Amino acid sequence: MSSKPRVLYWFRTDLRLHDSPALHAALDLTPEFFYPVWCWDPHYVYRARVGPNRWQFLLDCQSDLSTSITKLNKKSKLFVVREAPQTVLPKLFKAWKITHLVFERDTDPYAKERDAKVVEAAKNAGVEVVATRHGRTLYDPDDLVKANGGKPTMSITQVQHAAEKLGDVPKPLPSPNSFPDPGDLTLDFAQTQPTSEPDINSIQRDGKETSYTSLSGPNHDFAVPTMSELGLKPASTSHRGGETRALAALDDIIANESYTSTFSKPSTAPTAFSPQATTLLSPHHHFGSLSVRLFYWRVQEVINKPANKKRASTIPTNLIGQLLFRDMYFGAQAALGYSFAQTYNNSHARFIPWHLPSKIDPSNGLITGDHTIDSEQAEIWFQRWKFGRTGFPWIDALMRQLRQEGWIHHLGRHAVACFLTRGGCYIDWERGAEVFEEWLIDHETSCNSGNWQWLSCTAFFAQFYRCYSPIAFPKKWDDEGTFVRHFVPELEEYSKKYIYEPWRAPIADQKKWGCLIKGDEPGEENGMNVYPKPMFDFNERRGICIEGVKDAYHVGLHGDDPRVKDGTWRKLFDDSAEGPTEGTKGPTVEGQSGTKDGDEVDVEHMDMGEDQDEREADHAGGENVGGDEAPKKGGDKTPRGGKRKRGQATLDGHLESSRKKKGK
Numbered sequence: 001m002s003s004k005p006r007v008l009y010w011f012r013t014d015l016r017l018h019d020s021p022a023l024h025a026a027l028d029l030t031p032e033f034f035y036p037v038w039c040w041d042p043h044y045v046y047r048a049r050v051g052p053n054r055w056q057f058l059l060d061c062q063s064d065l066s067t068s069i070t071k072l073n074k075k076s077k078l079f080v081v082r083e084a085p086q087t088v089l090p091k092l093f094k095a096w097k098i099t100h101l102v103f104e105r106d107t108d109p110y111a112k113e114r115d116a117k118v119v120e121a122a123k124n125a126g127v128e129v130v131a132t133r134h135g136r137t138l139y140d141p142d143d144l145v146k147a148n149g150g151k152p153t154m155s156i157t158q159v160q161h162a163a164e165k166l167g168d169v170p171k172p173l174p175s176p177n178s179f180p181d182p183g184d185l186t187l188d189f190a191q192t193q194p195t196s197e198p199d200i201n202s203i204q205r206d207g208k209e210t211s212y213t214s215l216s217g218p219n220h221d222f223a224v225p226t227m228s229e230l231g232l233k234p235a236s237t238s239h240r241g242g243e244t245r246a247l248a249a250l251d252d253i254i255a256n257e258s259y260t261s262t263f264s265k266p267s268t269a270p271t272a273f274s275p276q277a278t279t280l281l282s283p284h285h286h287f288g289s290l291s292v293r294l295f296y297w298r299v300q301e302v303i304n305k306p307a308n309k310k311r312a313s314t315i316p317t318n319l320i321g322q323l324l325f326r327d328m329y330f331g332a333q334a335a336l337g338y339s340f341a342q343t344y345n346n347s348h349a350r351f352i353p354w355h356l357p358s359k360i361d362p363s364n365g366l367i368t369g370d371h372t373i374d375s376e377q378a379e380i381w382f383q384r385w386k387f388g389r390t391g392f393p394w395i396d397a398l399m400r401q402l403r404q405e406g407w408i409h410h411l412g413r414h415a416v417a418c419f420l421t422r423g424g425c426y427i428d429w430e431r432g433a434e435v436f437e438e439w440l441i442d443h444e445t446s447c448n449s450g451n452w453q454w455l456s457c458t459a460f461f462a463q464f465y466r467c468y469s470p471i472a473f474p475k476k477w478d479d480e481g482t483f484v485r486h487f488v489p490e491l492e493e494y495s496k497k498y499i500y501e502p503w504r505a506p507i508a509d510q511k512k513w514g515c516l517i518k519g520d521e522p523g524e525e526n527g528m529n530v531y532p533k534p535m536f537d538f539n540e541r542r543g544i545c546i547e548g549v550k551d552a553y554h555v556g557l558h559g560d561d562p563r564v565k566d567g568t569w570r571k572l573f574d575d576s577a578e579g580p581t582e583g584t585k586g587p588t589v590e591g592q593s594g595t596k597d598g599d600e601v602d603v604e605h606m607d608m609g610e611d612q613d614e615r616e617a618d619h620a621g622g623e624n625v626g627g628d629e630a631p632k633k634g635g636d637k638t639p640r641g642g643k644r645k646r647g648q649a650t651l652d653g654h655l656e657s658s659r660k661k662k663g664k
Contacts, residue, residue, distance in 0.1 A: 004030065006100070007031040007099070007102060009022075010038075013106060014135055015287050016246075016290065017065070020291070022102055023176070025132075026102035032183075034181070036076065036179070038079070045211065049200055050437075052233050054443060055232055056227060056241075057239070057283055057406070057441045059227065060245075062224040063242070064243050072177070076179050076182050079216075080217065082211060082215055082216070082225070084194060086118060089118050093122065095186065097183070098127055103115070104136070138327050144162050148162040152331060152335035153328045153335075154328075159324050160324065162331075169297070191212070204232055205232055209229075242289055245289075260302045265321070270415070283406075285444075286441075296320065329447045336348065338366055339366075344367065350557070351557035353579035354427055358372075378425065380535075384520070387399065390534065393499060394474040395419050402436075413436075415468045419470060420432045422456055423542055429453060436448050464550070471500045471538075480499075484499055493515070495509075503517045516528055518530060555573065557569055
């Protein structure tokens, strides 16, 4: 009997052959038989929000990888096994006589739990788990946290300092030029059928989900599932996945040395769409169809050329800076785990009493995916924001682009996030993160959660008084309104004078241009298009939101505060403050003890900011219009403890608010 290894390589977020440290480690074992496997995990099919566009991108990546493997060995391919990895891998170890399991490290909270179970099963089966390597980021997130003193990385500066201790980013590895044969592929065991309920993705389906009818697929050939098998609606995006496309796109970007060396994220136009102003490589990084290390070093080669050094942009706004920001969020998530993607129990997220707060599962302290409708008006605003019906053309165009293409520009994401949270609706950032999770093709839990915390000024960024105007900001980039005319075609004939404020156009002009501005919903009336009026007065709402966030900053709670957990935080806010602040007790979590009446909020020692330099703030939160007057020195002298009136805050000097709540 041969003593050579029989290796099962478990593909996950590394759908490529180039620069794959874990894949190299597997092939270095010189296996007699080599099984490249993907486990069709029901967690993602039923429990994670994934729209048709991201599903299509994943299937593209899998199909491209499978084709590339077959080019190296006609007997091999990506073998998709349709069962949860926790249950199917132990059965495969036995059926295929596996001696070694190899996979790339993943620091996502669910992945850590899943991998721990698989590793335990492997050890019980006598299968050696080869020390797995990281490959999703420039630096291993756990190593980054250790180098940051065991703390989550909350600024780009912290990432840079930690990286100095870890050394240079490793050089990319070449693609393998051969693959060993797979061994016997017999599946002599029963399939463990997953539980499909609750199916959070049922809204994405227009047919029956049948991807688990057979372990090896309907034709018993381990094929990549199809959109039809998943019962999904067709993808609407033109952005497609796969290592082949990713490498070609990278070549095109690197060939343009001026673009590569001078790229500065805040200077790229959020209104550019054909083509877009940025690289659009982020979904390839998410699925692993493009190595971040390969991207890093090819960009460095361009920047380091003598002809480019003088004009080259710098961290944090250049292309290298974008990868470091990504590592920052991965490091923060690696340190905080599940709590990083929510405010509740998040030690680094400021508590703000937003409308539409998440419901909490008392058994584990995690958000349930459902939310409390504390305000019917806020729920209406949320739905109008989600589907591009706010009556603000810039916001609506962005949200329609997101739903159609699965992608919007960095500054576009800033604009819609600010509008939903601290710059208009005062709605929980977790609602927006859920929509992005559903619709983005480049959704990464760490980056999505981190960016929403940044833009809502819940964490990472504190200049909440800087808000994006849905009128003045887009004019800076696209005075003609070309972007809006494309994604909000009912306004196509409007003059540029009214393209961002169509409600100001005279009725005669509205009729002449074929679109009336009225009501709450887009549609038709007497053969003419209808576009909704703005759902609120932006300037008024911005003032209310700033006052609300300012008040929450003064109170100074974070998500892990006992008063947040037991609901007694409401004692610290006036009943008339923005958000669900009425009463003295909010939603509680079973088993948590509350705080006693009279507990004081230490305003004087409250942390008002994060470790970030000015360039970081400009990178992520800048380009504001309105409401960004410089903060003045001075503080609030409000006594600590007890109910506080809206507007009392240590940051009153940030602006003189003349906008009061209605009825105040």
